Amino acid sequence: MSDLQTEVxxxxxxxxxxxxxxxxxxxxxxxxxxxPQYDIARxxxxxxxxxxxxxIVRPVDVADVSTAVEFGCDQGLNVAVRGGGHNGPGFGTVxxxxxxxxxxxxxxxxxxxxxxxxxxxxxxWGDVDxxxxxxxxxxxxxxxxxxxxxxxxxxGGIGYLARRYGLTIDNLLSVDMVLADGCFVTASQEQNEDxxxAVRGGGxxxxxxxxxxxxxxxxxxxxxGPMIWPIEDTAEILSYWQDLILKAPEELNGWFAVLTxxxxxxxxxxxxxQKMCAVVWCYTGPLxxxxxxxxxxxxxxxxxxxxxGPIPFPALQSMFDAGFPAGLQWYWKADxxxxxxxxxxxxxxxxxxxxxxxxxxxxxxxxxxxxxxxxKQDTAWGYRNANFAQVIVGVDPDPANNDRMIRWAKDYWQxxxxxxxxxxxxxxxxxxxQEGVKxxxxxxxxRLSQIKGKYDPNNFFHVNQxxxxxx
Ligand SMILES: Cc1cc2nc3c(=O)[nH]c(=O)nc-3n(C[C@H](O)[C@H](O)[C@H](O)COP(=O)(O)OP(=O)(O)OC[C@H]3O[C@@H](n4cnc5c(N)ncnc54)[C@H](O)[C@@H]3O)c2cc1C
Numbered sequence: 001m002s003d004l005q006t007e008v009x010x011x012x013x014x015x016x017x018x019x020x021x022x023x024x025x026x027x028x029x030x031x032x033x034x035x036p037q038y039d040i041a042r043x044x045x046x047x048x049x050x051x052x053x054x055x056i057v058r059p060v061d062v063a064d065v066s067t068a069v070e071f072g073c074d075q076g077l078n079v080a081v082r083g084g085g086h087n088g089p090g091f092g093t094v095x096x097x098x099x100x101x102x103x104x105x106x107x108x109x110x111x112x113x114x115x116x117x118x119x120x121x122x123x124x125w126g127d128v129d130x131x132x133x134x135x136x137x138x139x140x141x142x143x144x145x146x147x148x149x150x151x152x153x154x155x156g157g158i159g160y161l162a163r164r165y166g167l168t169i170d171n172l173l174s175v176d177m178v179l180a181d182g183c184f185v186t187a188s189q190e191q192n193e194d195x196x197x198a199v200r201g202g203g204x205x206x207x208x209x210x211x212x213x214x215x216x217x218x219x220x221x222x223x224x225g226p227m228i229w230p231i232e233d234t235a236e237i238l239s240y241w242q243d244l245i246l247k248a249p250e251e252l253n254g255w256f257a258v259l260t261x262x263x264x265x266x267x268x269x270x271x272x273x274q275k276m277c278a279v280v281w282c283y284t285g286p287l288x289x290x291x292x293x294x295x296x297x298x299x300x301x302x303x304x305x306x307x308x309g310p311i312p313f314p315a316l317q318s319m320f321d322a323g324f325p326a327g328l329q330w331y332w333k334a335d336x337x338x339x340x341x342x343x344x345x346x347x348x349x350x351x352x353x354x355x356x357x358x359x360x361x362x363x364x365x366x367x368x369x370x371x372x373x374x375x376k377q378d379t380a381w382g383y384r385n386a387n388f389a390q391v392i393v394g395v396d397p398d399p400a401n402n403d404r405m406i407r408w409a410k411d412y413w414q415x416x417x418x419x420x421x422x423x424x425x426x427x428x429x430x431x432x433x434q435e436g437v438k439x440x441x442x443x444x445x446x447r448l449s450q451i452k453g454k455y456d457p458n459n460f461f462h463v464n465q466x467x468x469x470x471x
Contacts, residue, residue: 014054018075022057025067028104029058041101042093044082045146046330048402049090053080056099062176062184062210065100065121069208070182072098073460080463081204084124084148088332088430091204091464092151100208102150110135110216116173119212123149126321128214129314137216138313140165143255143280143365145318146326153212154203155427155465156381158389160282160316161219163369164250169200169379170371171215177207180460184210198451201381201441203426204464205448206455223290224282224316227303234258234277234349238364240300241279242340246387250369251285252293258352259361261305262323271305275355281308282316324395328359331394331406333413334424336386337364344419351392351412356405359395362412364388382442386421391428426465437465446470 023030031041032055041056054077057068072079078097085092085103093099102122108131109118117139119128126145132138140161142152157168165171174188175196185207187196198206229237241256256279263272283290287310294308311319340348348362355361368387376384383389392412394405423439424432438445445467452459453469 014075018071019055022067022071026057026059026064028060028064029056031056031058042099043326044085044087044090044092045326046086046088046090047327048329048331048399049093051090051093051095053094053099054096056101058101058104060104062178065102065178065208065210066182066184068098068100069178069180069460072100073180073182078463079460081150081208081461082148083122083150084146084152085326086147087151088330088428089465094463097463102208102210105210110137112137115216117214117216119149119214121150121209121211125149125152126314126318129317132216133220133312133314135216136218136220138219139214139216140168140171141317143317144321144324145314146321149212150209151204152427154199154201154209156201156425158365158367158425160222160224160253160313161217161284162365162367162371163245163248163253164284165217166370166374167367167381168214169381170374171217172200173213173215175199175209175213176211177209179207180456180458188213194451195455197378198380198448198455200379201426201444202448202451202467205452205461205467207461219284219313221287221310222282222284222313222316223287223294223308223310224280225307225309225311225319226278226280226305227297227308228259228261228271228276228278228305229301229303231258231275231277231352233301234352235345237277237279237301238340238345238348244297245366246368249285252281252283253366254279254281255366256364257361258348258355260355260358262358266307267305273358275353276304277352324359327397329394329396329399329402329405331402331409332428332430333392333409334428335390335413335417335420336383336423336425337388337390337420338386340364340388341419344416347412347415351408351415354408356394356408357396357401360393360405360408361395362390362392364390377444377447380441380444380448382423382440382444383421383425389425389428390416390420391425392416429465434466434468437467440465441467
């Protein structure tokens with residue numbers, strides 16, 4: 001065992017007896033510094049985060065989760081809860097504290113009659129898509145299949161199906177949770193309504209969700225994929241796409257990006273490592289109408305690369321997984337927007353040409369349509385009035401490039417921010433602290449803080465985009 005690890009344990013005063021008692025009580029895994037799997041188990045998706053927990057518990061059921069929470073509380077430990085571990089700032093781990101890693105709780109049950117899906121708290125979206133696809137169903141999630149259901153859902157959930165079926169939280173019917181005192185509760189429109197309001201956007205602030213119940217929607221083969229144009233076309237494409245998506249039927253979704261073409265098949269070699277702009281489409285309307293829907297888009301400006309066609313929804317969801325494996329350095333900046341005027345479009349042209357590394361990118365996700373039909377105060381999610389969620393992401397395998405890509409992301413964000421609605425999507429902000437959390441929730445922050453005061457008055461769940469409890 002290294003000196004650092006010994007120090008961590010000593011600093012937290014963790015004695016062997018309570019650890020042995022914990023080990024005897026739980027059915028899941030307990031991993032400590034020095035164990036062979038510790039160095040893998042402590043890692044999260046973002047390699048920029050390098051923390052050394054004193055203990056990692058991997059529960060297999062609600063009883064284990066409750067026991068782990070009580071242990072963390074009794075020992076006075078900082079506790080991090082991990083779903084898929086994808087969070088940018090790395091809230092799925094903590095130095096010197098306890099990690100409750102839900103990765104062994106990935107059970108899923110689809111009810112095709114009721115069109116619902118029950119999903120355990122540590123599942124990934126790829127698990128859900130795999131389970132629902134055979135029934136011709138899908139739950140709105142994100143744009144990658146490796147992201148955790150837990151963190152993505154609790155922060156809101158923006159994805160391919162948002163314009164048609166809403167955010168992920170708009171499809172959430174109930175949650176089973178373990179609270180800070182170890183108690184188990186269910187929250188829904190009928191039970192603990194205040195808690196149910198808060199978890200739909202309020203993140204992991206209120207307890208550990210052991211199981212989610214979602215509504216599933218009829219989705220099977222969609223018409224989608226990326227269309228890519230030269231970076232010089234950014235202004236025209238962004239402006240055309242914006243006008244189109246603001247008026248388009250809700251079955252048409254497409255997010256805008258500036259990116260670098262990966263140097264690999266199936267991308268044509270002449271475009272490898274070229275900076276370009278793109279729209280990644282997902283049309284869920286009748287397939288026999290799809291060609292007609294995309295005819296004017298293709299006619300506006302012939303894409304240099306056009307991979308759009310019929311595709312099973314899980315294949316579209318996982319199309320970019322390989323391009324963004326775990327273990328890269330990540331730095332995010334986010335904001336909501338209503339409209340991109342000439343000036344903000346010019347900023348995207350400028351910073352698109354300056355993409356600092358091949359995997360760095362900027363995405364604009366449309367959230368007009370179904371998400372905006374939910375009232376601003378109906379869930380904790382603060383930006384029902386926004387048309388677009390924007391995220392600027394510096395990504396690279398080499399930590400030596402961090403300064404350069406962080407500088408690019410910060411400058412880009414700084415220049416765009418004055419034209420935004422004032423805050424960013426809570427799942428895509430980074431190290432903005434309280435100011436960023438408050439801006440992410442806007443006027444819903446006060447109620448969130450009151451509900452936090454009721455369910456977690458001592459702020460036990462604070463390794464997150466933290467909502468401070470109001471007495
Ligand atoms: C490559 C990549 C792609 C992404 N794409 C999208 C996207 O398309 N759409 C989108 O909306 N977001 C997207 N995100 C953002 C994503 O929603 C957040 O990073 C989210 O926090 C990830 O959830 P997780 O469970 O994987 O993360 P974790 O790091 O495990 O957890 C994140 C936070 O949620 C809490 N948490 C997780 N599970 C639970 C639970 N069961 N109970 C209580 N608290 C819990 C954690 O404590 C932590 O505070 C993406 C992120 C990455 C890295």
